[in-house]
Amino acid sequence: MRLEGVELRRIALPLVSPFRTSLGTQSERTALIVRAVSDEGEGWGECVADDEPTYSPEYLAGAADVIRGFLVPALAGLDLNPASAGHALRHLRGHPMAKSAVEMAVLDCWLRARRTSLADHLGGVRRSVRVGVSVGIMETLDALLETVDKHLTAGYARIKLKIEPGWDLGPVRAVRETFGAEVMLTVDANTAYAPGDARHLARLDAYGLTLIEQPFAPGDLHAHAALAARIDTPVCLDESITSAADAADAIRRGACSIINIKPGRVGGYLEARRIHDVAAAHGVPVWCGGMLETGLGRAGNLALASLPGFTLPGDISATERYYRQDITRPFVLDDGTMAVPADPGLGVDTEPAALEAVTTGSEWIPAVP
Numbered sequence: 055m056r057l058e059g060v061e062l063r064r065i066a067l068p069l070v071s072p073f074r075t076s077l078g079t080q081s082e083r084t085a086l087i088v089r090a091v092s093d094e095g096e097g098w099g100e101c102v103a104d105d106e107p108t109y110s111p112e113y114l115a116g117a118a119d120v121i122r123g124f125l126v127p128a129l130a131g132l133d134l135n136p137a138s139a140g141h142a143l144r145h146l147r148g149h150p151m152a153k154s155a156v157e158m159a160v161l162d163c164w165l166r167a168r169r170t171s172l173a174d175h176l177g178g179v180r181r182s183v184r185v186g187v188s189v190g191i192m193e194t195l196d197a198l199l200e201t202v203d204k205h206l207t208a209g210y211a212r213i214k215l216k217i218e219p220g221w222d223l224g225p226v227r228a229v230r231e232t233f234g235a236e237v238m239l240t241v242d243a244n245t246a247y248a249p250g251d252a253r254h255l256a257r258l259d260a261y262g263l264t265l266i267e268q269p270f271a272p273g274d275l276h277a278h279a280a281l282a283a284r285i286d287t288p289v290c291l292d293e294s295i296t297s298a299a300d301a302a303d304a305i306r307r308g309a310c311s312i313i314n315i316k317p318g319r320v321g322g323y324l325e326a327r328r329i330h331d332v333a334a335a336h337g338v339p340v341w342c343g344g345m346l347e348t349g350l351g352r353a354g355n356l357a358l359a360s361l362p363g364f365t366l367p368g369d370i371s372a373t374e375r376y377y378r379q380d381i382t383r384p385f386v387l388d389d390g391t392m393a394v395p396a397d398p399g400l401g402v403d404t405e406p407a408a409l410e411a412v413t414t415g416s417e418w419i420p421a422v423p
C-alpha cells in the first residue's frame with residue numbers, strides 16, 4: 055500500500071457540559087482528524103492532543119506541524135503495512151499523539167482494504183466490553199451526587215471521580231455513602247499531588263476503591279512506588295506510561311499494579327497492544343483510558359478493549375456523555391457494555407455533513423519525502 059497524501063482537519067466539538075480535571079476545565083473538544091489516502095483506498099485517524107500542553111507535552115498545533123513536516127514525509131514512497139508504518143516513524147523522537155493519529159489512519163486504510171476489523175487484527179476476544187464513566191470535579195457535592203446517580207441509572211459499570219487536593223476524601227465518602235459499597239469506584243488525580251501527600255492519600259483506603267490513578271508527576275515513578283508500598287488501594291499509572299518499555303520499567307519498580315492504556319498517549323494501537331502484552335506477562339490488569347475522543351477514537355478504543363487483558367471497564371463512555379453531535383454515528387450504552395465494531399478497519403464511518411459542520415480548518419499534505 056502506498057500513501058498518496060493526508061488530509062488534516064482541525065475540528066471543534068462542543069461538549070454537552072464542561073469537564074473539569076485537576077489540569078483545567080474543558081468546554082469544547084478540539085482535535086485533528088486525519089484522512090489517509092492511498093492506492094488501496096482511504097482510512098481515518100484522530101489526534102487526541104489538546105490545544106495546550108497540559109495533559110502531555112504535545113499540543114494540537116505542534117502535532118499538526120510534526121505530521122506535516124516529518125511524519126507524512128517519512129511514510130512517502132514506502133510499501134506500507136501496519137508494522138512498516140510504525141518502523142518508519144521510530145527514528146523520530148517523541149510525539150506519540152501525532153504518530154498515533156497517522157498510524158491509526160494508515161491502519162484503518164490497510165484493514166479496510168483487507169476486509170479485517172481492528173479488533174480481529176489486534177487479537178480481540180470479546181464482542182462487547184464493559185465501560186465506565188469519568189466524572190469531573192464539580193462545584194458542589196450535591197451536583198456530584200446528582201451526576202453520579204444519572205450515570206449509575208444509565209448503567210455504567212464503573213464510576214471514576216476526578217480528584218485534586220481539596221476535592222478527594224469528601225467526594226469519595228459522599229459517593230460511597232450514597233450509592234453503597236457495590237459500586238465500582240476509582241479516582242484519578244491527573245498528577246495533582248506531591249509525594250508528601252502519601253499519608254493523606256492513604257486515607258482513601260477506607261473507601262474500597264478499585265484503584266487510584268496517577269497521583270504524582272509523570273516522571274516520578276519513585277513516589278508512585280513509595281505510595282504503592284504504603285496503601286492498600288492499587289496504584290494505576292496513566293501519564294507516566296508512554297511506551298511498552300515504560301510499562302515494563304514501572305511494573306519492575308513496583309510503581310503500579312494496574313495500567314491505563316490510551317492509544318494516543320503511547321503512539322498508537324500497536325504500541326498499546328505491546329503494553330497489554332507486557333502487562334499480561336506480569337499479571338498486571340489493564341484498561342482503556344479516554345481522551346474525549348470522537349467516534350473514530352471511540353471505535354478504535356472499543357477494539358483495543360476487546361483484548362483479553364483488558365479486565366477493568368474502560369473510559370469509553372456513550373457518545374451522549376460528551377457530544378450532542380459527533381462526526382460518526384453515536385455509540386450507545388447497553389447494560390453497562392458497548393459493542394465492539396465488527397466492520398473492517400475502525401468499523402465506523404465519518405458523516406460528511408457532521409464533519410464539515412465542525413471543521414475549523416483543513417489542509418492537504420501530499421506524501422513526498
Ligand code: NPQ
Nearest residue numbers: 103104109188244343344345346369
Ligand atoms: C484521564 N481522561 O484519564 C483523561 C483526562 C483527560 C476521560 O478522564 C484533552 C486533552 C481532553 C487531554 C480530557 C478522562 C482531555 C485530556 C481528559 C485528558 O486522565
Ligand code: MG
Nearest residue numbers: 242267268292
Ligand atoms: Mg487519567
